[in-house]
Amino acid sequence: MNAAASVEEFAPAKVNLSLKVLGRRSDGYHQLESLVVFARAGDRLTAHAAADLSLDISGAFGAMLAGEGDNLVLRAGRLLASELGREAGAHLLLEKNLPVASGIGGGSADAAATLRALKRLWDADVSEEQLAALALSLGADVPVCLDARPAFMHGRGEQIARLEALPHFALLLVNPGVEVSTACVFKTLAAPIVAELPTASEAPRFSTLDALIGWLEANGNDLEGPAREIAPVIGEVIAAIGATRGCRLARMSGSGATCFGIYASEDEARGAADAIARPGWWLAAA
CATH class of the missing domain: 3.30.230.10 (Ribosomal Protein S5; domain 2)
Known part of the structure; x- marks a missing residue:
């Protein structure tokens, strides 16, 4: 070839x-x-x-x-x-x-x-x-x-x-135009040293969107709290997403500052983007 x-x-x-x-x-x-x-x-x-x-x-x-x-x-x-x-x-x-x-x-x-x-x-x-x-x-x-x-x-x-498959859902991604240093977030978290590496958990399986949302509600993002200390606007973004029609879950991704909302359909995600759009914020419904 x-x-x-x-x-x-x-x-x-x-x-x-x-x-x-x-x-x-x-x-x-x-x-x-x-x-x-x-x-x-x-x-x-x-x-x-x-x-x-x-x-x-x-x-x-x-x-x-x-x-x-x-x-x-x-x-x-x-x-x-x-x-x-x-x-x-x-x-x-x-x-x-x-x-x-x-x-x-x-x-x-x-x-x-x-x-x-x-x-x-x-x-x-x-x-x-x-x-x-x-x-x-x-x-x-x-x-x-x-x-x-x-x-x-x-x-x-x-x-x-x-993962073989996930239930269908749509995402709304929102970034408030603030850069957040990953190193600073981990420093703020101050995680304890682990003497022995834990065994990997079994990969979860979800047959429905409700099952996925339920699992996520019990498994959050440990970096969200430290990131919000560094950039309080993250809390404002999550609240804005969570207040939109059809939002099933609002949370920060990674070390921030991008946050996301989960919706049952792309139409709901696009509607949410229109509802919370404001100057300086980057939004993407996907």
Whole structure:
């Protein structure tokens, strides 16, 4: 098979429906457990054949990354090239539609999309296990973004159980235009050190939306409290979402500040977006 001249990959937002922090490990990472889904809102990465590795960024949030001399996309490209023993040649175009530092894995999704795109562009003979190892070296959230399907994550992100199916529902994503540092959120949480790593819980199963909502009500996001201390507007966003018609659950994703609402239909999610839209807030019904 010949290498492609150009390929495109979608990098969907990663939403932590739940996020439990089990403790801080001796290696400095946190032991986590999280139910993750991917929204039909995200960035888009295009890779063109080229002699050298380069990156151009566009999109609503592209300017926020324009000043970076390096980022996860370029690091992913160089890492895969090194693994393959080849020159890192590709012209990458990133359409940045997701807010930066917003708790929905935009950078991780972009890095995963880069690995997928360059594997196709270069017609690379690299296994899924190799890609997963490369992804983990780039960041804890990158491996789950390689295959954008619902998953139950454990550990620092390396233990991933894909879920066969979830009940149909729609999401409303809302970011108030505030960046929240993940490191600061974990520092505020001050999770205790775990001497022995706990065994991964069994991946949950849900036959109905009611069952999913019930499980989520019992399994929250441990980072929401610390994030609200840093950025109190998060509480305002959650309250606004929760007050919309049809909202089944309102919560923060990841380390914030993006929050989400769960609805039975996309029409309800779009109606909620119209109801709470305000200047400076980013909203996406998906």
